[in-house]
Amino acid sequence: MEVDVLPVQEPPDATTAVTDLYRGRALGLMRLALMMVGDRPTAEDVVQDAFTGLYRRCPRLRDREKALTYVRSSVLNGCRAALRRRRRPFTVKSTKSRALAALGRILEEEQ
Template identity: 55%
Template sequence: MKSEIIHPPPGSPGAESSADTVVTELFLVHRLALVRLAFLLVGDQETAEDVVQDAFAAVYRRWSRLADRGQVLPYLRTAVVNGCRMVLRRRTIIGRFRGHREVPFWSAEAAALLGETRRQVFLSVRTLPRRQREVLVLRFYLDLSEAEIAQVMGVSRGTVKSTASRALKALAAKLQEER
């Protein structure tokens, strides 16, 4: 579901005062989808909510400096993906010093969100390399086009296409071997 938020253009009367209204409206409409996106990338609800909250806070702080306020949702998606990358990098570094520890992510709420039937696919997707996992989540969860995924990830459309193809082959092989 793609809904657009209407707001005054930059520099127009009321544009600065609308930051509260627009960011609040964006939060109410898109928070849950962004939390689910982050959850699928990082694997735990708490961290996912923190990443999304940080993304919204960044938009609010930078509101007066945003060049194209019509592109706030793509900016938020990019901020969430980048925030997830940062979390995963941090976990990797910590894991080197403490030994690898799997984050417990099957809370009752998380299990209800995903449903038992999706659990196996979710676990298989989590084994994919970061870029492949991001492409699949953005494509099949958020239903973004190749161009939108390329914009969010900062790569070319061709990279998105080839990465998605490799990811789907790897995922199919993984799920087939688990049968």
């Protein structure tokens, strides 16, 4: 009687785990990000940043089964941050130039 011995599978290293997760879930996460931010380049950046963060933290994750939860939360937070950056007023240059113009007028008046 022969007994088949199955090889013991080693747990995947961080690179393999993140690559597999990326291949399986990146498209869905891209769609999620695209729905939130509305443009493809920003959505791609957000998803890539999320997977980069996961790769950096993968060795420290206590439960690798929660990697998808981590990366999904990271995508959502990245989208929120991108939307906040868009809402900031871009008046820094105009405020600075107005301040310089006002300072110039004050200096002219003093002379």
